[in-house]
Each structure stands twice: as C-alpha cells, then as structure tokens.
Amino acid sequence: MNKFNLDADKGIILCKAKLTNKKSSVILKLAVDTGASATMVSIEAAMAIGINPSRSIHSVEVSTASGMILAPIIKIPSFKCFGVEVKNLQVFCHTLPPQSPVEGLLGLNFLKDAKVIIDFSRNIIEIPHKIWGRSVYF
C-alpha cells in the first residue's frame, strides 16, 4: 500500500499527474475531486503533449459551477498519478480560470480504478499496490 500525506488545511487536496504521449510529457498539479465524475486537464496541457482537443470527435456536455460547457474528450496514452499508471485514460479538456491554483481535476474515473482511499482521520491517501496498464473509460 502506497501512502501519501494530505493536508486538508490547505483547503484543497493536491496531487501531481504526469501525462505522456510518445516522447512528450507534462506534469500538472491537479485537485483531487471526488465530486467530479471524470478527470479533467487543461487544453494547453493536452496540446503540449501533441494532442489537439479541437480535433476530438467526442465531446460531452459538462455542468460546472459556472454553467454548462461542451468539453472535448481525449485519450491520454499514459496518465500517471500517485505512482499508478493508467493507459488510455479518457479525460475532459477544459481550462480553469487563471485564478485557479490547479491545472485540472483528478476525478472518479481515475480514483475508482486506482482504488484510492482518502482517510481524513489519519490525513493520508492510500493507494493499493500498483495497477499497471489499465484502460479506464467513463
């Protein structure tokens, strides 16, 4: 079991995610969001690894705190967070306002499959031993 400290006093639970496509990779700060059905990354992060969200043929209507948006869906060939790598994770692309301190959200499609346990009484996040090469869809 991998354990990570969490500091809920920061007002937000943060994590790092590494997105890789071929030889390009970016590392982003995401907010762990158990209320988000899917993972979301910024449009610019997708473009930085050579994936153009505007070419996506799939999109989904998403309700956000500020209203409805139509967000393109893309597949990230390798998505790694908390030491768990998921192949071909489907994510929404949407750029949060610049006031946001994060580049996206780590949503339930990753959290469920990685079997993430958030334990506020001990201030830790626990991840079972690595689940490599899973494909996760929503």
Place this chain on the structure above:
Amino acid sequence: MNIASIKKRYNREWLLIAVDKMNEATTTPISGKLIVHSPRRDDIYRKLLSLRKKRNILVEYSEDKLSKGFAVAFYMGH
C-alpha cells in the same frame, strides 16, 4: 534546483520547470531547471507550447495553500 526552493523563491507565481529528477513511484518531481516564471498563467502556457522538446515539463503555481478568504468549488458531472 530543488522544486520546493524554486516555489519558495517565486512566491505566488506560475512556473515552468524542466524536471531532471522525479520520484516515479509517487509521481513527485524532485528537482529541475526553471524555464520561465510569471504571475500570469498565459505567459507560462505560451512558453510551454513553444518548447521544441517537451519531456517532464512541470507546470506549477508556486502557492499550494488557498489565500485567506478564498474558497474553490469544483464540480464536473455529465
């Protein structure tokens, strides 16, 4: 340079860092070289997209704690 030191030095700024050491077991960047820093995120995105080699490039806001009086609410459902 240690990532924590870079974040401390450029308080409340957006950073673009070429990571040279990473703990893959926890997906945690350890150290790297600062490429650009700015209070404006757009500057960071512009530089990120102009880089020819994009390997382990960290996009990071230097502050992890929310400012006093601020709260965030994310909700993404479909």
